[in-house]
Amino acid sequence: MLQQTQVIKVIDYFNNFIDRFPTLKSLAEAESEQVLACWSGLGYYNRARNLHKTAQICSIEHGDQLPVDLNQLMQLPGIGRTTAGAILSLASDLPYPILDGNVKRVMSRFNKISDEKTSAYNAKLWKQVEELMPKSHCRKYNQALMDLGSMICTRSKPHCHRCPIMKNCKARISDQVALFPQSNKKTRQINKTYHILLLVSEGQIYIEKRNSQSIWPQLWFLPMFDTEQKLQSSNLFELEHYTHYLNFNIKHILTHRKLDLQVHCYKNTTTIDRKITKNKKWTAISQYKKLPHPTALVKIIQNYLANEDT
């Protein structure tokens, strides 16, 4: 959960997740849908799928436990070198370094490491953090290094006057702290418009499971179309029985894409045949909240629905 996600955001999800899946075995035996639902709103949903797979692999191959071995850990889906190092050092107090975003920043400043190319930059950072790694007190050392990065050696306005290693920090010595680390190259965001169909009937909304190809793969959401024509011509929902009553617009930003989501709302007060299939169904908005989906959009949609009802 902590991969590319700040601690404050994770805490509630973590507690809920541990309540729901208290052991590795219980996670391994869970349905994928339930695991994803517990992840709903946290983002990077492949992390949930990988965690689930890892639990299943460890359940079968490692006797319901994580292996205490760097290479074996790194072969598990979703566990790279940093996460493997975190497991070994924090759980077992073994001398394996971590290179997360915080430690990267500390290392970059401490030894004035910079490079044009990302791969060479990361290699230098790993080498540096390996050389500094002590053979004892590994748990406390790694935790302290991350805390140093998150609380003292912050990205902007670092608190160098309170830093315990300021005397040996090359960036500090040369008064160049602000120059490190170099800002990352930006991947430009591509604008994309989608047309979304919101069907409301007797307090329920229609949702479907997305395919594996596009964004939000295999999550439940309202039907999305590339063009308004495709939305209009989707006879799946017998649009002639519905009354169009509202359009609204949602701007949603992903890491690599700016989405302009145009929501087309249709209402129907008569009873309809609500078929539930594997990948399509009707659901009350309250139930919708418990499904795997991009929740940032659910709040907005719920607000519009609430306003319409009153």
Place this chain on the structure above:
DNA sequence: AAGTCGGGGGC
């Protein structure tokens, strides 16, 4: 080596 994947906080 570059692209992909969410959502949110800081400034």
Place this chain on the structure above:
DNA sequence: GCCCCAGACTT
């Protein structure tokens, strides 16, 4: 608005 965050995986 831009950058980054307790990164890893795919192409």
